[in-house]
Amino acid sequence: MRLQKNRFTIYPKLLLGFLIAILPVYMLGIFLNHQVANSLREQILQSMQSNVKFYLSSLENEISKIDKFKRSLVVDEDLMTLGTIAPALSDNELRESILRLERKLTLLKDSSSYIAEVSFHIPLINKKIKPGTYEDGVPLDSLNQFRTKMQQQLSPLLWWDNKLLLSSYYPESAFSNRVPVFLIEIEIDQNMILKDLRNMVDQGEAIIFFNKDNKYISNNRLGDVSDEIHSLLTQKNSSSNDRAIIENKGKRYLVSLQRSPIYDFTLAIYTPESVIMRDFDKFNILFWVLFVLSILVIVMFSYWIFKTIRNPLRNMLIAFRKVEQGDLSIRISQVSNDEFLDLSDQFNKMVNQLQSLIQEVYEQQIRTQQSELKQLQSQINPHFLYNSFFILHQLIEFEDMDNARKFVGYLGDYFQFITRDAKSELRLSQEVKHSEAYVNIQSMRFGDRIRVNFEPIPEQYGLVHVPRLILQPIIENAFEYGLETKPSEGVLHITNFVRDHLLYIRFEDNGTLLTEEKLEHLSDMFGMNSVGLEITGILNVHRRLQIKFGRSAGLDVYRSDLGGLGVLMKIPLMEEDET
Template identity: 35%
Template sequence: MSIRRPRQWRLTIFPKLIIAFLLVIAPIYVIGLQMNRLGESSVREELSKSLKSKVDFYLNSLEVENERMMSLLQRYVVDKDVQHLAFISNTMTIGEWSEAVLRIQDKLEVIKGSSLYVKSASAHILTLKRTLSTEKSISDTLDEEYEAVASVYERKGPGIFYWKDRLFLAVAYPGSDLPGMQETFVLSIELNLETLEQSLLTITDYDNSGAMLINSERNWSLKGNGNAEMVTELAHFLDERTELETREGISQVSLDGSLHLVAFKHSPTFGYDLVAYVPPEQMLGSIEKYRNLLWMLSFISLAIVVAYSYWLYRLIRKPLYKMISGFRKVEAGLMEPMVLPKSNDEFMYLFQRFNMMMDKLKVLIHEVYEQKIRAQSSELKQLQSQINPHFLYNTYFILYRLAKMNDNDSVVRFSQHLGEYFQYITRNASDDVPLEAEIRHSRTYVEIQNIRFAKSRIEVDFGELPEGCKDMKVPRLIVQPFIENAYQYGLESRRKDGRIIVAMVLSNDNLFISVEDNGEKLKDADLLKLEGDLAEKGKDMEFTGVLNVHRRLQIRFGAEYGVSVKRGEMGGMRVTLKLPFESSGKGNNNEI
């Protein structure tokens, strides 16, 4: 087939693509230069850094305050006056008792005056069922505020508690969690939420902006500004950041129906997130006019892209679509030549080569591929058919022996197991069966052999099927031949304590099935010969027993799968089948 060359260089695809890209890039480049001079991106970046720096500074300051308050609580929770009042108040005189109460109240006042964020400080003495506080002195009963911090005994240290729109810091006496100890006393601080919310307002000074503190459990929040809907939206945004393991940064988030610039940071020490949000237009101010240039750029680019796309469709996509359609027909098995395009360019050459490839491919499929498939299918059927007669010979010989011995009960049981065996072989025409059925068939074979060999003579242990492997499809008769070999070659002459172990293990998306016996007749030379036969890929050798199954597995799954042999821990042969794990479930990754 002759190929006509393009008459002129300008008729090829290459110069047309160059012109098209120049038409797209030129206006974008000119307007892009103007936008770069205006520096919108630079201003936005600097303002974003400023907002994030404010969040970092405020959160660090708040953590310092919280740590100082926590430190005071931990310091006074081991105070001698509080301990004496809690443990030995019944041995104190009235004067000693009064002086201890006054000293404790003075220390609570110290805690209250330690920070502007402290509203009140309290000591709940559970052994006395009384509460000392900076607001109510000493009460006759435990104050209701104790309900807010009662769960502090479940923690190994101080904690933050939200109760009835109030926020507390609390710590329990450190010995209360010891075995046999009762709950003794709790020191708590109520935080001044109004002061905290006022301080949040100082983070941002833009209109429609604000800041919030939201705890990790999302069950309380402090708003410097904003509404409940914004709290919900920000909590959802923080949950997404938590899943992505991004606990601090700056991002754009839709809040209350409009886009906001959000800076956020998590406090791992106290379990809350600080979030500051600002509408971008408030930060960028006069830069809004630059956005109009961006819209202009977008409309111009859109018009150019539409025109360019239509032209590109006419030049490239239409013939390319025809070529893709031709390849899809090949995938579907329809190897038809494609109609040559009218244009005299590179596509003409591609279409001609495609048609030539189809002609050669038809020849290759006819002469090579189909013949190989037939040969492989014939070999598979031949290998499978070798197993059934071998087992049939042995079973009829056993039945003959039982009948000759007039052991009618064993004949009945043996015939039942034999019927189940042949029902498994002949019940359908499928070459593949569920792994559970294959193992059940092997157990039936063992029952047949138990009639031949006493259980006390040879014991067979079957391991559990790994989870998700029951419905895994495998070729028929891949386990029973190895159990038969163990009986025949490993344990037939053994008079007692014979043992066969069948194990199934999942590892790295592969299923390993091993059959091991404790026979004493295995020689190193025989083992080396069998390993060599398994590695041999010649087609003139006779495939029986181990080699039969090995060849079938390689035909079915590929060369990396099959059978391997070695000497087992019990001294006999250990045969291992490697199969790909073909199931929707996943097993445990254990090594054999």
Template identity: 35%
Template sequence: MPNRRNLLSVGLYPKIVLVFMAALLPVLMIGSMIVVNGEKAFRREINMSLSSRIHFYITELNTAFDYIANLKREYIFDQDIQKFNALSSIMSDYDRRVGVLDIEKKMLTLKSSNAYIADAGLYLMSEHKVIYSNRIAYHISEQDAAVNNLLNRQTAPVFQWNGQLMMAERFPEGTYDNGSLPAYWLEIVLDRGKIESTLAQMLTESGGNAILSDMDGEWRVSGNEVDDRFERHMTELYKGNAEMTGQRVVTVDGRHYIAAYERSPKANIALTLYLPEEIVLKPLAVYQMWFRIFIATAIAIIFLFAYWIYLFLQRPLQRLVRAFRKVSEGAFDVQLKSRNRDEIAYFYEQFNRMMDTIQALIRDVYEESIRSQRAELKHLQAQINPHFLYNTYYRLHRMAQDEDTDNIKRYTQLLGDYLKYIARNAQEEATLRMEVDHARTYADILKMRFRDNLTVRWGALPAEAEHIPVPRLIVQPIVENAFIHGLEELDGHGILQFSAAAEAKGLTLVVEDNGDRLTDEQLSELAGQLRNRKDWSETTGLFNVHGRLVLKFGPPFGLRLSRSRLGGLRVEIHLPIDEEVES
């Protein structure tokens, strides 16, 4: 029992770590041994395969080049060619023509004798002709003769001249200096395409390459097109090594290659074959698969233990954490249930009791808040006082004195509509259409009062916004504020403008004027007071409207103040365009 108690007292994390180490370490050791031994075995096989492949193909190329060299010696000492060279000057034109055609046939035979010969040409100084296998050139240029300068110092059987690989032989043999030339010489052009094809046959894996080069690094032929710098790097493997064959791992541009080479001093050539290490080790996939199986088994065991711990401890704790997170987000109706009779069940029971207590307290606070909000709303509406009535009746008196019957009719009609609307104390809300019409009535009354000193620009209300329920008296006080603080004492012509625009996030009503009494400092101070209710010095006008809109629709809505393009104050009334707004 004591040992069991000590085990149960160990935390969750140490248990997982111990199980992980006990289950994973042996599997990793076995898998690592399999992978390492398998990689070594495959490397040995690949090295043997590369060496065998290189030896086979360099032997084939050596044989072909030796055969071509023997043909070259045979044709340079051909009796018919020597006889024609010695006697062509005294031959008749017919005999000379027959002799040239015979040599052309010999060149064709030479070309056809080996697949690595692309062309053969005999340069006859006595005739100033070059006889090829399929054509005759009647001029030997200085560039053609310059090959003899290279042959004076060239000892390798194969060399590069004018971008072509060739073998050459002169008659008579020797060194020709000071512009002297042999009687004739034979040039055999090797077929670079055939060599490339042979090298390409060596490439059974993608991504590798085979490169044939001379041991002096003068020329290179590869089975695949690669960067010249890359080729040069690979063909320098054998430099500084006395062995004729060798292998090593080379890193170029961050990529590892297994490279092997073999040299042939007789032909003065070297063959290099390299393959990407990841391609070569691809057969290790079988070993790696078994290794992954072992790893998967170990992980499965770990997950079984971890799931057991999760099922009986971690998941109940997570449910409790999620419940607390929901409570922090405002969801107070969360209840937890447990099927077991353990410590977790005790935690759940105490949590449920705590939530019941919190819900009871919230209901009390919420009901008190609703009552307070409704009382404040009625108080704010009751404070709206049509203080402009005495000016209105004074204007009506003046029109009566002037016996202006038509304007009296319109004026009294507007005034009656205005008083009828504000007298509806029983109603806390109205449609936005009614609110806008009431504000327009107020503006028309003041328009008749100011006459030509005031221009009212009244935009249309979007049809989809006409039936939105809003608190009463939210537009008219803004218009009244524009008259009292912006236009009433304006020296020039006054402009009042109303517009409405439906947007994706709601509806915006704009009331702006061209008053000149509002400074930037006053505007900034007024906007700051609007954002901070503690700074409200009154509950009428702008603050009245803003407070009721926030109470009704929430903080995202209400008033925004800025400078109008007309020069005065711009008041934006932001409203939701639908009715699904949390009050």
């Protein structure tokens, strides 16, 4: 089959049809994939949030238990004795008190795996007592600095010298500047916290943040994203919990965190999205592979269908061309038993009938079709159609809904009259109604530039049967060749009167383009024999009126009193029409 340039052939139609059918399914699949991915992220974040909340609660309970044990030691008798009246004790009593404190510290240390070290600092005896041992020397400057640091925060937990401490001193008065009687120092085991954090998450990184100094404990397993975590925590510092997705160095991380209001620190877990979504990404890749394969299958399947129908169509096209050239001896033979066999059989029958009726029927049908085509082409002016839709677009653009509705009504009436399959004759009242619709359309187009005075036809004359489209072509001619170029004050008068059993309809405009040469040429055309000429416009109206009513009917042209073209239409009346 010879393909013409810019021709939309069967193959692209088939391909486009299959793609239109399958693309919505894949678009829905893409949308569902996106929704599933979002749901999966949300579930993972909820799971991480649950883990954070659970471990935070466990950590708080453990620290709280240690804190209670510590508080019980603050009022311990031996500790008070050593801190206040130690010089009054004998050496034996002093040694016994120290040994009892060592045993109590041992019990405290063994009570929780989160305790790395525990000690008493007693300035009065200048000793630091640990489980099972003691050391001489208590640095008073460091002790005062430590106390000052504890007074500046609300949380009992304190970062000091890269250690996480749970401490108390006596007396705890913020107004006393004296050296503390004693200081209990419990170091929390950071390694144990990290161990529990590793057990809590499989592939994430857990961090304990302290809001004030931004100190943290971290198992640095996934690389340095601490700046982004710090920023997130700074922004969310006032909230008790949060979950989010952050980006760092081109990678996305799922972050879940929760703040402890008791101990003033925040626990966060963050996990690379690529690790969590690994299996889903594999599925997504398979989905796109399937999509590409489907497109390839559609392309090949469409081409196969195209080839299946191309050869029979080529043969039929060749046969039609031969018939077009006058060869009615052509016949189509089809091997395959399908719809093309029926089509070829019908083609052969058609050629047989054409061959027997070509002189009588076929030629007459061709002439009739050509005549109808010319009539339709003369009825619908593409320029008028474009202008009409442009006006409608402008009305809608400026939200002039009232005029837009009116304009659509006028267009509907106009094209209903133009395109309906009706008789060649109709009542004059119907013709007038159609012409009024056309005038209304043009009036909305030109606005105040052109004023049309359309005098009503008396009711009894509206019953006269006339050929279709005898008024509108004359009005259209006045607009296009007389009034369209006038910038303002355009006038078209349409009046009527009856004289000597004739209905006269007069069309007069004040256009400035009509020259004497054009007027003389138009008058000569009305007097010429139109056989063999292309009859269009007002000449068409003139000839159809004469065919219908005789030589007394038709059109006369003249220069109107307004200065433009004047057209006088004559329609004979029967006696019953005048009564």
